[in-house]
Structures are given as structure tokens and as C-alpha cells.
């Protein structure tokens with residue numbers, strides 16, 4: 001597809017329009033240094049008004065140059081271009097994995113594909129070539145890589161909807177650019193460089209329309225080139241794509257999907273919250289003036305934040321014990337003191353862990369409990385819960401044929417966390433048994449050969465605790481896992497998770 005676009009470009013590209021904006025902004029040649037080229041464009045785009053851009057574009061074009069039939073042709077050309085693009089983008093989105101693959105890519109890879117897209121669009125058949133970038137403030141690396149790459153997917157979705165719609169013309173709206181929709185010709189009254197003898201037009205209505213058509217073409221070409229670059233990497237299993245494909249192929253789809261989802265909600269920096277009322281500056285809105293405890297700031301170089309003097313006073317009875325002596329905050333959700341600050345408030349796993357009982361501001365895996373229960377447990381599950389409550393270091397109790405309890409204890413901290421959070425759900429919400437199969441599969445692998453235990457004994461116990469259908473569910477999960485190799489669901493989940501989010505080393509702090 002890439003080469004077809006280029007051939008097209010050489011045929012159709014009009015030679016008559018030398019670069020204006022790239023010259024004005026003194027943009028580095030893309031062939032020399034693509035990163036510099038891109039950065040300079042971002043700065044240029046951020047510092048220009050739509051009127052500035054239109055002014056440059058109408059330096060050589062004015063409304064008198066376009067006849068109604070020229071315009072009709074240009075609109076037709078855009079439509080003929082938009083239909084197949086909408087088709088391709090829709091197919092990619094409907095395939096169900098494309099957005100997940102994209103989101104799981106690391107930022108450097110995402111950036112590479114975006115740059116490929118920008119390069120392709122700049123070389124494509126538009127009137128102004130790379131100068132069209134000045135018309136597309138939404139198509140920048142920083143915009144498209146925002147929220148872990150969600151910016152790219154959001155715009156792609158938008159473009160596929162608008163390009164595929166029956167609206168005529170199907171222009172992607174942009175309020176910044178639309179400010180230039182009805183401006184007088186800034187060159188009116190001056191001699192035109194194109195046709196000195198001809199009276200140039202006073203309005204810029206048609207130039208604006210032509211620019212808008214090219215703006216949309218540029219955006220279309222951008223998505224064509226960037227998605228082709230991604231698809232190329234998938235088909236060729238390129239280096240940067242390997243990890244992601246491994247995750248997609250070796251975990252159940254929803255694991256990859258939920259990982260991708262979590263990534264889009266990652267915070268880039270910790271929140272500031274009032275240590276007393278927990279509000280953020282955004283919660284308070286205009287006029288928010290946060291302050292820090294000056295003693296902690298000078299003595300410890302540590303920020304304890306307050307939204308107001310009254311909040312600081314109210315909190316003094318608590319804070320005074322540590323003030324100036326120890327770096328202590330409550331570790332409110334999303335703040336620097338929250339070891340999971342990068343995870344959004346809506347991430348269920350992070351929330352579960354945040355809400356765990358804490359000691360000295362830190363939660364302990366040991367305290368991921370099994371109570372209180374919302375509902376009625378089976379007598380066997382009730383006994384399990386009582387034993388786990390009484391022995392907080394045990395992860396589970398299995399019973400031999402003669403009824404003798406065997407303590408199951410997990411050493412691996414990551415596995416312990418996943419096991420215990422799952423255990424927490426199945427023990428406190430008896431109607432939700434979805435997590436039991438992962439617990440069962442894991443215990444079967446590690447404990448089936450333990451003296452006095454066997455597969456059958458363990459499965460029977462789980463059925464007594466959580467219902468007769470559990471054995472079948474566990475076996476089903478085992479079958480899925482065996483297709484991948486020897487790791488259980490919990491083990492695979494841990495490996496994949498840490499590939500993307502780093503190791504669970506923070507658990508070792510506990």
C-alpha cells in the first residue's frame with residue numbers, strides 16, 4: 001500500500017507550490033533528522049493561529065483561481081479518497097485486536113509508527129505536502145501518544161466514523177482551524193505573485209475550503225501510512241512487536257485487553273491531595289491555592305499538602321507526631337505516598353490493594369483477608385474462611401482424605417498477591433466464582449503430589465466449597481493453559497504483567 005501511495009503522489013503532486021510554512025518556520029529537512037523535523041513542527045503548530053496559517057496558504061492562492069467545477073472536482077476527489085480509507089480503518093478496528101496491540105506497544109514503538117504516518121502524509125498527494133501539518137494540530141506525536149496511546153485510537157475511531165459517514169463534505173471538525181473560515185484576504189490590494197495582472201479575490205472562502213480538503217487528505221494519508229506501518233510489523237513479527245504478539249497469542253484475549261486498558265489510565269505524575277480533606281486542586285477548582293507544611297519542606301524536603309490553612313489546623317493533631325521528624329503522609333490514592341499512584345482510581349486491582357488494611361501507611365499481603373462476606377458461604381467454605389482468619393500466613397488449607405489440614409503457603413510475592421486478591425473475591429462474594437478456577441489450577445499444579453493429597457482430593461474439596469461445577473471449570477482452564485505451555489493462568493498473568501509494568505519489586509518493600 002505504501003508504494004502505491006507514493007506512485008500516486010508523483011503523478012498527481014502539483015509542482016507549482018513551493019513550501020511556504022516549512023520555510024517560514026525554518027523546519028529541518030525530514031531526510032536529515034526526522035525527530036528534529038517533528039519537534040520543530042510541533043513547536044510551529046503550537047505557536048500559530050489559524051489566521052497565520054491561512055495567510056501563508058493564500059500567499060499564492062486566492063479565490064479567483066477556483067471555478068465551481070474545480071471545487072466540485074476537489075470535493076469528489078476527497079470523497080473518493082475517504083471511502084476506501086474509512087473501509088480500511090473500520091476493518092482494523094472491528095478486528096478487535098488492533099487497538100489492544102497498539103496500546104500494548106511501548107511508547108518508543110508507538111512514536112515510530114506515528115512518525116511513519118507523518119512522513120507518509122507529508123510525501124502524499126496534497127497541494128502543500130508537509131505544510132499540511134500546520135493545518136492538523138490534532139495529528140502530533142504528543143497528542144496521539146497521550147494516555148498511553150489512547151489519543152491515537154480515539155482519533156482513528158473518529159476519522160473512520162466521519163470519513164465513512166454520508167455527510168457532505170465529511171470534514172473532521174476542528175474548532176481551532178475553523179476560526180479561519182471567514183477571513184478577508186490578507187493580501188488583497190497587493191499584487192499577486194501568481195498572476196500580476198489579475199485582480200485577486202477579497203475573500204478567502206475558497207482557499208479555506210481547499211485547505212480544509214487538503215487537511216482531511218493529509219489526515220487520511222497519515223492514518224493510512226501509520227496503520228500500514230503497524231500492520232507491516234505484525235505480519236513480519238518485527239522486533240518491537242514481538243513482546244506484544246507473545247502476550248496476545250499466549251494469554252486469553254481479555255488479559256491482554258485489560259492490560260491495555262490499564263495502560264491507558266496510567267497517570268503520568270502523582271496527584272496532589274489535601275492531607276486533611278483529600279481534595280485535589282481540580283476538585284476545588286478555580287482559586288485553589290495549595291500549601292505545604294513548611295517544617296517538613298525545610299527539614300525533610302518532603303511535601304505534606306493542604307488546600308487551606310483551616311485544613312492544616314484541623315489536621316495538626318495527627319500530623320504533629322511526625323512533623324519534621326519522619327516522612328509520613330496517609331498515602332492518599334494517586335498521591336506520591338501511594339505506591340500505586342500511577343494506576344487510576346477506576347482500576348479494580350489497584351483499588352483492591354489500596355483498600356487493604358495498612359500498617360504504618362503500608363498495606364500487607366498478609367492482611368488480604370476473607371471477610372466480611374457479602375452473602376452466604378457453603379459450610380465447607382465457611383470452615384476455610386475461619387481457618388484462614390485464624391492463620392493469616394496461610395494462603396489456603398487443603399484437606400487429606402482423612403481430613404488432616406495441609407497449609408498451602410506461596411513464596412513468590414507476585415503470585416501471592418494475585419492468589420490472595422482472587423481468594424478475597426471468591427470468599428467475600430459467594431455468587432462470583434470466576435476466580436476459583438485460577439486458584440484451583442494453581443494449587444493442583446503445586447500440591448497434587450503432596451503426601452496425602454491428589455488431584456481428585458483437591459478438586460472434590462473445591463466442589464464442596466464452591467459448587468459442583470467447579471471441577472469442570474478448573475479442568476477447562478488447565479486445558480487452555482496447556483496449549484500455551486507449562487505455566488498456569490496465574491503464572492502467565494504475572495509474567496505478562498511484569499513485562500509491561502515492571503517487576504513486583506515494590507511488593508518486597510512490605
Ligand SMILES: [Zn+2]
Nearest residue numbers: 274277307311
Ligand atoms: Zn483540605
Ligand SMILES: [Zn+2]
Nearest residue numbers: 293296323324
Ligand atoms: Zn510537617
